[in-house]
Amino acid sequence: MEKIKIGLPRALLYHKYHIFWEDFLNRLGFEVIVSPETNKEILKKGVSLAIDESCLSLKIYLGHIDWLLSRVDYVFIPRIVSLEKKEALCTKFMALGDIARNTFKKEIKTIEYTIDIIEKQWEIFGILKAFSKFEKNPFKIILAYRAAKKLERETEEVKIQKQFTQIKEADNEKPTVLILSHPYTTYDALLGKPIVEFLKKQELSLIYADIVPKKEAMELSKNISRDLYWTYNKELLGAIEYYKDKIDGIVFLMVFPCGPDALVVNLCQHKIKNVPITVITLDELEGDAGLKTRLESFADILKIKKIQDGKRK
Amino acid sequence: MEKENNKTKKVCFPHMGNYFIAFKEIVEPLAEIISPPPITKKTVELGTRYGPESACIPFKYNLGNYIEALDKGANFVIQAGGGCRFGYYGEVQEEILKKLGYEFEFFKFPNDYNFLTLARALQKINPKVSIVKILYSLGLAYFKIRAIDKLDDYVRLNIGFEIEKGEFEKTFKLFLKDLEKDKKILSIRRTQARYLKLLKNIKLNKPKNPIRVVILGEVYVVMEPFSNFNIEKQLGAKGVEVHRHSSLSTTIHDLFFNKRVMKEFLEKARPYLRNDTGAHGTETVGLAHHSAKAGFDGAIHIKPFGCMPEVNAMSALHRISNDYKFPIIYFSFDSQTSETGVKTRLEAFYDLLIMKKQKNEQR
Numbered sequence: 324m325e326k327i328k329i330g331l332p333r334a335l336l337y338h339k340y341h342i343f344w345e346d347f348l349n350r351l352g353f354e355v356i357v358s359p360e361t362n363k364e365i366l367k368k369g370v371s372l373a374i375d376e377s378c379l380s381l382k383i384y385l386g387h388i389d390w391l392l393s394r395v396d397y398v399f400i401p402r403i404v405s406l407e408k409k410e411a412l413c414t415k416f417m418a419l420g421d422i423a424r425n426t427f428k429k430e431i432k433t434i435e436y437t438i439d440i441i442e443k444q445w446e447i448f449g450i451l452k453a454f455s456k457f458e459k460n461p462f463k464i465i466l467a468y469r470a471a472k473k474l475e476r477e478t479e480e481v482k483i484q485k486q487f488t489q490i491k492e493a494d495n496e497k498p499t500v501l502i503l504s505h506p507y508t509t510y511d512a513l514l515g516k517p518i519v520e521f522l523k524k525q526e527l528s529l530i531y532a533d534i535v536p537k538k539e540a541m542e543l544s545k546n547i548s549r550d551l552y553w554t555y556n557k558e559l560l561g562a563i564e565y566y567k568d569k570i571d572g573i574v575f576l577m578v579f580p581c582g583p584d585a586l587v588v589n590l591c592q593h594k595i596k597n598v599p600i601t602v603i604t605l606d607e608l609e610g611d612a613g614l615k616t617r618l619e620s621f622a623d624i625l626k627i628k629k630i631q632d633g634k635r636k
Numbered sequence: 637m638e639k640e641n642n643k644t645k646k647v648c649f650p651h652m653g654n655y656f657i658a659f660k661e662i663v664e665p666l667a668e669i670i671s672p673p674p675i676t677k678k679t680v681e682l683g684t685r686y687g688p689e690s691a692c693i694p695f696k697y698n699l700g701n702y703i704e705a706l707d708k709g710a711n712f713v714i715q716a717g718g719g720c721r722f723g724y725y726g727e728v729q730e731e732i733l734k735k736l737g738y739e740f741e742f743f744k745f746p747n748d749y750n751f752l753t754l755a756r757a758l759q760k761i762n763p764k765v766s767i768v769k770i771l772y773s774l775g776l777a778y779f780k781i782r783a784i785d786k787l788d789d790y791v792r793l794n795i796g797f798e799i800e801k802g803e804f805e806k807t808f809k810l811f812l813k814d815l816e817k818d819k820k821i822l823s824i825r826r827t828q829a830r831y832l833k834l835l836k837n838i839k840l841n842k843p844k845n846p847i848r849v850v851i852l853g854e855v856y857v858v859m860e861p862f863s864n865f866n867i868e869k870q871l872g873a874k875g876v877e878v879h880r881h882s883s884l885s886t887t888i889h890d891l892f893f894n895k896r897v898m899k900e901f902l903e904k905a906r907p908y909l910r911n912d913t914g915a916h917g918t919e920t921v922g923l924a925h926h927s928a929k930a931g932f933d934g935a936i937h938i939k940p941f942g943c944m945p946e947v948n949a950m951s952a953l954h955r956i957s958n959d960y961k962f963p964i965i966y967f968s969f970d971s972q973t974s975e976t977g978v979k980t981r982l983e984a985f986y987d988l989l990i991m992k993k994q995k996n997e998q999r
Contacts, residue, residue, distance in 0.1 A: 373951075374947055374951055376941065376942055376947045376950075376968060377947055402911055414720055414913065414914030414915065414944045414945045415944060415948060417913060417914055418911070418914065418917065418945075418948035418949075420910065420911065421908075421909045421911060421913060421948070421951075421952065422948060422951045424910070425908060425951040425954070425955050426951050428955070435910075548727060550723070550724060550726060550727045550744065550747070551727070552723060552724065552747065553724075580690045580941070580942040581690070582692075582721050582942060582944040583721065583724075585688050585689070585721075585942075586688060586691055586695075586721060586724050586725075586728045587724075589687075589688035589691070589728055589731075589732070590727065590728050590731055593731040593732065593735055594731065604690075
């Protein structure tokens with residue numbers, strides 16, 4: 324029997340949960356097809372499909388779904404409403420499935436489930452329901468779920484340890500910069516990666532805000548913001564507090580127009596005083612000369628500051 | 637000493653449509669009120685200058701209101717909270733205002749509030765006032781909001797057809813003035829009934845089958861006429877019957893008194909939506925689908941630029957518009973939106989509706 328093909332768009336939450344999703348689907352015997360790294364074709368397609376005012380990440384997401392449509396049986400679109408009590412996510416994560424279905428009409432077949440901790444809809448229940456039509460034995464699903472979660476935890480742990488050793492071994496000449504952005508911006512081939520590569524060439528040592536012990540970060544974020552209730556933004560702010568003694572600067576990458584970030588970035592600029600911050604807003608209009616100049620001068624400032632601080636000591 | 641402390645509290649809160657007099661009711665027993673001057677271009681400019689660039693427009697209006705009120709001498713700022721981004725306005729605005737050098741206290745509604753927790757929180761402004769009194773004033777405010785909406789609904793449907801121009805507006809203004817004085821639930825009801833009768837007595841020249849348009853979208857821009865360039869009035873002047881569900885009283889009703897309403901909207905939105913899309917997005921889609929089926933002539937969707945839930949809803953609206961051949965026009969407002977642009981597009985939309993109607997009638 325031929326395997327059922329399930330497509331994962333390489334955008335948005337894929338960059339956060341891909342280890343779990345891929346492993347889980349593989350264990351249940353599906354063929355997992357992931358769309359390629361974002362390229363100009365995908366971006367162009369996404370821009371033409373999406374509502375003008377959607378954020379760039381959502382446009383790219385739709386472009387990826389479009390790439391998958393002709394190649395898979397189902398597209399995998401989990402709907403995440405809340406991950407913690409009294410917290411929420413950006414509303415686009417709860418509307419992804421509906422947006423996709425309305426954009427592609429009858430061409431698209433989706434696998435969807437809801438995670439909403441506030442309404443007591445835990446992930447495992449959603450998964451059991453969504454996959455019951457493919458796998459009759461619920462225990463198999465639960466086992467696959469647990470094994471995939473375990474793998475996700477372990478990989479996370481390895482990543483964090485790697486970042487820690489990088490910080491420890493960093494030589495004191497190089498300024499350390501915290502890349503502060505959602506994983507779907509940082510790791511996207513068209514959005515974050517070129518900037519990360521460019522910054523590396525500027526002889527900066529980079530660490531990532533999404534690689535951080537989650538629980539501690541969530542606690543620490545309260546030092547910066549009292550009322551923040553977007554889980555992902557909370558993690559990122561927590562990372563600033565967590566790494567604050569080890570970094571020389573922060574690069575904030577933000578897609579246009581990002582609802583939560585628009586407010587959070589502003590708050591950071593007001594509240595964080597002793598670390599230089601630069602905010603880079605990304606949109607679908609290309610032309611990176613201005614961007615490069617800004618990044619270069621930011622890198623220069625950090626380097627000069629580092630030398631001066633070193634002399635003072 | 638303590639008493640003096642309370643006296644020096646000068647409270648301000650943002651404008652929203654005609655509801656200012658209702659909000660006033662809540663705060664009046666607690667402390668002195670400094671009302672921000674009516675919203676003008678200057679308000680938006682202040683909000684835009686000091687607010688984050690890509691924050692949505694209600695944030696900027698609120699911020700502008702605060703700055704103007706603080707300049708007038710207020711020292712206590714109140715902000716509500718809710719779904720989407722609104723719940724996070726407070727903290728960011730507080731930081732911005734502090735940075736501008738104002739000295740004030742900031743009060744934000746607790747997240748997930750109901751009447752009791754809200755009253756408890758409000759009591760902290762002035763601990764001397766009893767909780768019963770606060771609950772009573774919340775009730776008064778609610779009845780005032782309901783009265784305003786009830787009459788506003790009638791005006792909206794008929795203002796386009798009055799024989800003597802300006803009569804509706806005149807009566808409505810008198811009503812607001814009288815309502816402001818009412819201090820008892822019973823007298824609010826009486827004022828409401830009296831003026832509703834007066835409004836109904838205004839002579840109309842209404843065709844049997846007028847153009848009916850539904851207004852959908854984000855609640856702040858829907859409710860604050862300044863922020864949508866008086867879209868309802870412009871439509872009224874053209875002789876259009878304007879329908880609208882979103883108002884403060886329905887929002888309160890749906891949130892606190894009857895949560896089933898939200899589920900009903902989701903039912904109505906099928907098959908275009910399977911799940912809730914956040915804040916008022918579901919309502920928008922549900923109403924659009926409903927009014928397309930009910931034979932309305934068209935819909936106007938308004939929102940602040942970048943409003944997350946409404947943008948989510950738009951892909952469904954596009955499809956409804958397509959499937960039912962139901963004209964929908966989309967406006968999104970920010971500080972750069974020009975009034976002439978809105979006017980021109982609205983006129984074109986009106987012409988389209990007229991032509992469509994005539995074509996249908998000829999058949």
